[in-house]
Amino acid sequence: MTVLPGGGNEKKELWIVGKRVPRVDGRERVTGKAIYPADLNLPGMVHAKILRSPHAHARIRRIDTSRATALKGVVAVVTAADFVDLPIGATVTMGDAGYDVWVVAHTNMARETVHWVGQPVAAVAAVDVHTAEAALKLIEVEYEPLPPVVDLAEAMAPDAPVLHSNVVTKGVEPAPRSPSNVCSRTVIERGDTAAAIERATAIGEAHARIDTAHQGYLEPQVVVAQVDPNGFATVWASTQGQFTAELMLARILGLPQSKIRVVPLEVGGAFGGKIALHGEAAAVRLAEKCGQPVKLVLTREEVLQGGSGPAAGALIDIRVGADREGQLTAIEGTYRVDAGGLPGMSPSLIMQASAALYQCPNLKLEGYDVVTNKPRTEAYRGPGGIQAAFAMEQALDVLCQRLDLDPLEFRKRNAAVTGSLMPIGTPFPTIGLTTILEEVGQHPCWTDPLPAGKHPRGRGLALGYWRGTSMTSAAHITIAGDGRPMVTMGPVDISGTRTAMAQVVAEEFGLSVEDVHVSTGDSKSAGYSDIAAGSRVARTTTAALVEASADALRQLRMRAAEKLQASPEDLDYAGGVFRTRKPGGAAISLAELMQATLGEGAIVGRGVSTRLPLGVEIGAHVCDVEVDPGTGQTTVLRYTAFQDVGCALNPPAIEGQMQGSVAQGLGWALTEGFDYAPDGRLRNASLLDYRIPTALDVPPIDCVLIETPVPGVPYGVRGVGEVPIVPVAGAVANAVARAIGVRVWHMPMTPERVLRAIRGGVLD
């Protein structure tokens, strides 16, 4: 395989980058030896449980923990009073905007008011779980129930009960005087959209309602915390970011950062749901109070019933207009996003994700961040992307049907290209959407006729866009006594990072993957790195490691030059050996070099990546479905995902990301949705009734990888992990609509909803 290396000038044959390499940490996983926090047991360890609110909206009048404290076996009890009362708007470092730690503090422990069922109000540590559970029953909490607002549209009504008296809608002129559940209004606009809609030959519209869903990681949140007699806290966690966790813990606990070490153990799935804290702060404070290590294990019911943040539901209304030739002339969208009980779900990314891939002169997108009495929502793989595409890709499909245009042809006519304007007005960096669409058009998944079946069938196409982010990553390489590079990186591995980074360092050193050892450091042993999220880790850590490898090799070259009595620039380096350039010249391997010079001091190569160019992600998905008109059940028969990955560092890892994303997307598209009762209690808080797809519900998923390198990024690596979930629900919805002739606007498109749509809304 040939790709453009960093800088984009010179072509270079790659040795190990791009090869199909099995995970370097696969053996630990298949043998059960990989250590997740639940597997960690420390001497003298006690067990914590969290008392959670049974109300969706209530004022806390009084908490009396005295009976629980007195129970034999209970060693510590905490409530909100044990944590810092942070000011509204408090943030910790993350990217350009920071991360709202006030919100995280309230997911740690409710203060004065509870805003969802399952929000923590107290925590207990005891000698065993049974005692901790018994102690929870002895904590007396006096609640003053307040009217809950569970439905998104109802929460926006002018007379709705208000969740937060301090929230006044931002982005509205003049500023409103009274508080509201609408936290902010965001507008992206260009041209004259109303006039363009008026003039359009045809209009396509979408009125999508998307239920709240959950990331569904298999490992519930678990933390083990220990505080030593000097007050130094060590926290073993399942987290997407040990440094961000440390920053948040320091603020919420009122401790200096230098007194906290967060050790990221293996993460049993995260998908955005393990960025915030879900009991870590409580565990540390309990450990501090009792002087013993504390383990907190969330149950699956806690994870689903308010103990962790699900992904945002939304109401999205879109109108798109085109002229006679099928040229897109207008996009008009309203995006109402359900943030759950605390503000902060910016609709901006959803808005961009929905409109970015089409060149359109007139655009008006309007988004609202709305609070409801449901769990505070958190990120989920390309947050907002799948919701956005479910609406937009259907609106475009409706438009194609009205214009009698082939949906692929329509997209080819209107596709964004390098340099065309993104919704926010800046030009697109290098993208390969045109190539993707060409590939789709030639692939059997598109050219094969749809085979007839017992029930109606349809084929759907949808595109997906995700912007991703870069932020900062650090890594350092020490050279072992046998000359092998030992890598410590800051970013947590949630997607096979260790393997891909071993390939990068092996490539840079001309060694094999087996020669390289890669681990993630804790928050005291690695350099500051942002969270593993936003499709940024492989790109930025590659950049950091290219730099760290060069740094280490430069130091090694100096030493080799000394040993070989040559000048450094007269040495060639290849395959772990420095060689003087003259014929028959002397050579020294890294192993020999290190054995000879260990006493001269450590070789440490350092690399830091900041502000790397974005690795914009684009994909196109095609799927065939069959819909049973008797039951409304949708069966996905065939699924093909195309994606521009820039440079596939490790193709099977990328296929795995794509296939996993598609399976998650199919789940939300068809069976996964939170069902809230009017009182705010989640009715399907189990993995029985919250239906994650099984192996029988997911078809084989074909992956087509396309490589359009990103200039200015080593190897041209693009983000890969998020966009493959974005088009899924849109592709399935378009296929379903073409099978049954009607649209199902409510996601998930459960069998009942599909059957109702087929029968015109009435079942009898």
Add this chain to the structure above:
Amino acid sequence: MQEFGYERPDCIEAAVGLMREGDTRALAGGTDLIPQMREGRRSVGRIVDLKHVPDLIAVFELPGGGLSIGAAASATIIARHARIAADYPAIAASVRLIGSVQVQSRASLGGNVCNAAPSADGVPALICHRARARIAGPDGAREVELEELFTGPGRTTLAPGEILTAIVLPPVLPRSAAHYLRFTPRREMDIAIAGSGVWIRLDEQGAIAEARIALASVGPTPIRAETAERKLVGERPSRALLEEAGRLAAGDARPISDTRGSADYRRSLVSVLTARALAQCCRSIGVEVDAP
């Protein structure tokens, strides 16, 4: 979880003796009982593990051609039993729908019956086959029609101290077949939103001589669709007849709306599942009927 005692008797008499104390619950596979206890949905002071009573986990052939299935025999054992697979395929197939492969290794048909969930996948095919329940108690043994056991969700007519010991199946009749269909949004690992078990026997002329239809998840207990059954008897199978029977069965259903589905949707499912299950029975007897 509250504390409880655990007993493992090795004969029926001992088991019955242990069941006398209030707050005692029999344990077979435990796949319903254990989560119920863990979640605090069922309070139990003592459990009596029936799996060490040999008679309770065995499948016997009865004189005259029937079968007796030990109440604590696992779904896997039942599904793999040669006689059950050959003569009562609807029962073998329906226990294969319970939970997952892992759950089937433990779950028993007796537990499926005694847990008395209206959604129990194992039950409609038993009712279709006119299964009887053999019960042991402090006053000795008794036998009743299995379908008479159910009184409501989670409730049966078993008296305190009684245990279900076996499910007794009468011999199969010529020109008869049974089939159970249920609907779940996922292919497995799911609970029936609605289910329909049907059994028919054709006479020599090809008309339906007898019909039994038992529905799951559409009432407080598994229920019979008697209007639909009456409609079928005396008629020759046709698509129109099966569809009509489906519609009548939907009318016999008494569903509620909950997180798994609305009452209307459940009725719609009963209609289509019943017609399709009837068509499958006809096919098994050798009569091709088109199904909706």
Add this chain to the structure above:
Amino acid sequence: MKALIRCTVNDEEHVVLADPRDSLLELLRDRLGLTGTKEGCSNGNCGTCTVLVDGAPVNACLMLAAEAQGHEVVTVESLSEGTKLHPIQQALVEYGGTQCGFCTPGIVMSAKALLDANPRPTEDEIRHAIAGNLCRCTGYDKIVAAIAAVAATEGE
């Protein structure tokens, strides 16, 4: 009241003091330190804690520790010998059938139960055998391919 439970785990006889409330999963993880078996839901709905009891795959969370009395339990720890992996484990590594790894020990055990009973399963039989094991990372493709590859070589 805690009681002594005698059972065989991975070919070794154990006598363990357990609370009647303990599940087999707790017995394995907390009393015997066999943490390879993971806890995903404790309700029998995810298959993460799959182990073999007398050769049959079961959810260890759905069995009381007391019920293990006299039975043979096999966990993921017994499949590999030192650094030598069981063919199923080897295939999962080679085919990319493990990502976050949390469901993997359960998948390994379900696959073993399948191949022990049916050395040449069809793709549908493989998918059926692991339908009780939720995986959120892989979309199942590479898991199915790995098991099929083992069947193709071992089943000959």
